[in-house]
Amino acid sequence: MIENPYYPIDSVVEDIITETPTIKTFVLKPSRPIKFKAGQFMQLTVPGVGEAPFTPSSSPNVEDKMEITILRTGKVTEALHELEPGAKVGLRGPYGKGYPVDKMKGKEVLIVGGGVGLAPLRSLIYCLIEDASKYKRISIKYGAKNPEELCFKRQYDEWTRAAGNVDFTNTIDVPAPGWNGRVGLVTTLLDDLDIDISDSIAVSCGPQIMLKFVTLKLLDCGYEPPQIYLSMNRKMSCGMGKCGRCNVGPYYLCVDGPDMCYDKIKDIPNVFG
Ligand SMILES: Cc1cc2nc3c(=O)[nH]c(=O)nc-3n(C[C@H](O)[C@H](O)[C@H](O)COP(=O)(O)OP(=O)(O)OC[C@H]3O[C@@H](n4cnc5c(N)ncnc54)[C@H](O)[C@@H]3O)c2cc1C
Ligand code: FES
Numbered sequence: 001m002i003e004n005p006y007y008p009i010d011s012v013v014e015d016i017i018t019e020t021p022t023i024k025t026f027v028l029k030p031s032r033p034i035k036f037k038a039g040q041f042m043q044l045t046v047p048g049v050g051e052a053p054f055t056p057s058s059s060p061n062v063e064d065k066m067e068i069t070i071l072r073t074g075k076v077t078e079a080l081h082e083l084e085p086g087a088k089v090g091l092r093g094p095y096g097k098g099y100p101v102d103k104m105k106g107k108e109v110l111i112v113g114g115g116v117g118l119a120p121l122r123s124l125i126y127c128l129i130e131d132a133s134k135y136k137r138i139s140i141k142y143g144a145k146n147p148e149e150l151c152f153k154r155q156y157d158e159w160t161r162a163a164g165n166v167d168f169t170n171t172i173d174v175p176a177p178g179w180n181g182r183v184g185l186v187t188t189l190l191d192d193l194d195i196d197i198s199d200s201i202a203v204s205c206g207p208q209i210m211l212k213f214v215t216l217k218l219l220d221c222g223y224e225p226p227q228i229y230l231s232m233n234r235k236m237s238c239g240m241g242k243c244g245r246c247n248v249g250p251y252y253l254c255v256d257g258p259d260m261c262y263d264k265i266k267d268i269p270n271v272f273g
Pocket of ligand 2: 235236237238239241242243244246247253254255
């Protein structure tokens with residue numbers, strides 16, 4: 001019998017971690033293991049409400065559980081944020097190509113995240129850190145609106161302690177009481193890059209407007225378009241290249257992306273929406 005590709009895998013919400021006032025991580029136990037690559041995405045169904053695309057934030061080396069970190073923004077995500085442990089949801093996928101991890105081997109990897117954009121990148125961070133000796137350096141730059149909205153706070157030290165070639169710097173948009181760290185948009189963290197750019201790959205995930213300015217800044221720093229990968233997390237439906245909902249120029253982001261090399265999309269008019 002041919003399996004219906006739209007039929008989700010039954011999954012149970014095992015735990016819910018509150019990351020920020022607007023972001024929660026859902027620890028899901030699917031009824032069968034799900035193998036995925038960092039950067040591939042899933043369609044998550046809340047029964048009776050609907051489904052939406054999310055990239056796992058957990059390690060691709062763990063197949064029996066999956067973590068997905070979700071910003072509350074509309075119908076499906078509001079319903080997800082109301083769930084309690086034990087709730088049943090559905091997962092279908094994985095879809096998309098995933099991050100170009102093979103191209104990162106031996107290189108200085110620059111990871112630039114904004115807001116909940118650090119969630120899909122966390123899967124890549126785990127993937128790289130778990131094999132850290134294969135990369136020259138893993139440099140993580142992260143920005144959020146304010147200290148309360150910094151996602152995965154408890155893990156920053158854990159990541160830098162995991163291997164000698166990992167560094168992490170963060171910033172908040174505007175000054176806040178009690179905050180002694182850096183202030184300014186995430187692009188300001190690229191002002192003092194001490195990376196060998198000719199031997200680097202940069203990956204960025206965050207709001208479209210942030211991706212635009214991060215890209216301009218990276219080009220200004222000396223990165224070439226083939227060295228830049230952007231998570232184009234636009235609206236999606238089927239996830240399988242059938243409905244045409246997610247096209248950008250000649251590409252279907254659900255199949256050809258969602259992480260796209262800037263070299264491929266740079267000439268598409270209005271590519272940042
Ligand atoms: C490949 C992919 C991976 C994603 N990974 C994550 C993730 O790891 N964590 C996470 O929190 N979110 C992620 N998103 C975004 C997430 O899919 C949307 O926030 C979600 O679909 C909103 O559904 P909703 O029913 O709650 O909101 P809706 O009621 O559909 O919309 C509420 C608001 O959100 C906007 N919106 C809806 N979808 C998107 C979208 N794809 N991008 C930007 N704005 C949108 C709408 O325009 C509207 O303003 C990802 C999206 C894609 C395409
Ligand atoms: S989501 Fe249907 S074609 Fe991409």
